[in-house]
Amino acid sequence: MDNFMELLLHSLRAFGITILQFVPNLLAMLIIFIAGYLFSRLIKLLFLRVFRIINFDSWCDKAGLTAIIRKGDIWSKPSDVFGGLIYWFLIILFLVIGLSALRLQTIDNLISQFFLYIPRAFSALVILIAGYIFAGFISRAVLITAVNSGYHYAKILAEAVRLLLIVLILAMALEQLRIAPGIVIAAFSIVFGGIILALAIAFGVGGIDAAKRIINGGEGRPVSPESKDKKKNNEKERDAEYF
Template sequence: MTAILDATRFAFESLWMSFADFLPVILGALVVFLVGWAIAIWLGRLITLILKTIKLDEVLEKTGLGKILEQGGAKIEVANWIGLLVKWFFIFVFLMASTDILGWSDVTGYLNTVVSYIPNVIVAAVIVIVAAWAAGVMQKIVAAAAGAGQAKAGAFAAALTKWAILIFGLMAALSQLQVAPGLIQTLVTGFVAMLAIAGGLAFGLGAKDQAGKFIDTLRKEISE
C-alpha cells in the first residue's frame, strides 16, 4: 500500500514540476503575443491614418480605379485595406515568435510561410494601383493626342491603351502572387499576339488606300 501511495505521489510531483517549469514559458509566450497584438493594432491604425491624411483614396479615385472596382461590384477603401494588412502582418509575426518560444516548430514554420507571402500581396496590390493610375493617365494622353478631327479613332486607341495596361498590370500582379506561373506566361504571350494582330488589321484596313497609292507610285517610278 505504501509503495502505491509513493508511486502516486511521485507521479503528481513530477507532473507539478513539469507544469511549474513550463508555466513561465507559457506566460512569456502569452505576454509576447498580447504585446504584439497591441502593437499590431496601433501600427495598423497609424498606417491608415497616414494614408488618409495624404488622401490616398481620393488620388486613386481620380485615376479611375474606384470606378473599375465599382463596376466589378466592389467598394474598397485602400487606406483601410492597407492598414488592415499591416496589422495582420505584425500579428502573424508576434504569433510566430510566441510559437517559437513554446517550441512548436511545425506551427512556426507554417506561420513563417504565411508571413513570407504577405509582402507578395502588398507588391501585387501596388502593381494594380500603379497600373490603374498609368492606364488612366495614358488614356487621357492618347485621347488628347488624337485631336478633335479623329475623335472616334482616338477614343478607340485610348480605350485600347487603357485596357492593355490594366490587363498587363493584372497579369503582373497574379505573377507576383505566384498564381499558376505557366498559365500567366501563356496568357501574356496570347495577349501580346492579339494586340499585334489587332494592330496589324487596324493599320491594314485603315491605310489600305494609302498603301495602294504608294505601290502604284513605286511601280510607275520603276517602269520609267
C-alpha cells in the same frame, strides 16, 4: 498484464510531460496574440489621428490617389484604407510571432518560408500599384491623342491599350511571385496575342475612311479658297495649252 499496464502508464506519463512542456508555449502564443491585437488597434487609432491632423485625405484628393482608390471599387476614405493596411500588417506580424512561440519545427519552417517570400510579395505589390498608375496615364494620353487626331474609336483604342498594359503588368507580378510561371507565360501569350489582333482589326476598320480619302486624292477634306483658285488657274492653263 503488468507489462501492458506499465507500457500504458509510461505512454500517459510521456504525454502528460509533453502537454506540460507545451502549455507555457501555448500561453505565450495567446499572450502575444492579445497584446498584438491591442497594440495594432492602438497604432491604427494613432495613425488615423495623425492623418486627420495633416489633412491626409485632402492631400490624397489633390494627388489623385483618391481617384485611383475609387477605381478599385473602394469607397472608404484614404486615411481609413491606409490605417486598415497598417492594422492588418501588424496583425499578421504578431500572428507569425505568436506561432513561432509554439516552437514547432513544422511551423518554424513555414514561418521561415513566409519571411523569405515577403520581399517577392512586396515587389509584386509595387509592380501592380505603379503599373496600374502607369497604365491609366498612358491610356489617357492615347485617348487625348486619338481624339485630337479625329479617330472615331478613340475610347476603344485607349481602353485596349490600358487592358494590354494591365495584362502585361499582371504577368510581371505573377512572375515575381513565382506562381505557376509556365501557365502564366502561356496565358499571357494568348491574351496578348488576342489584344494585338483586336487592335489590328480596330485600326483596320477605323482606317477605312482615311484610306478612301487618300486613294481619292484627298477628297472629303476641307479645301481653302486659295487652293480652289489655284486649281482653277491650273485647269485654265491646261485648257489653253490644249487648244
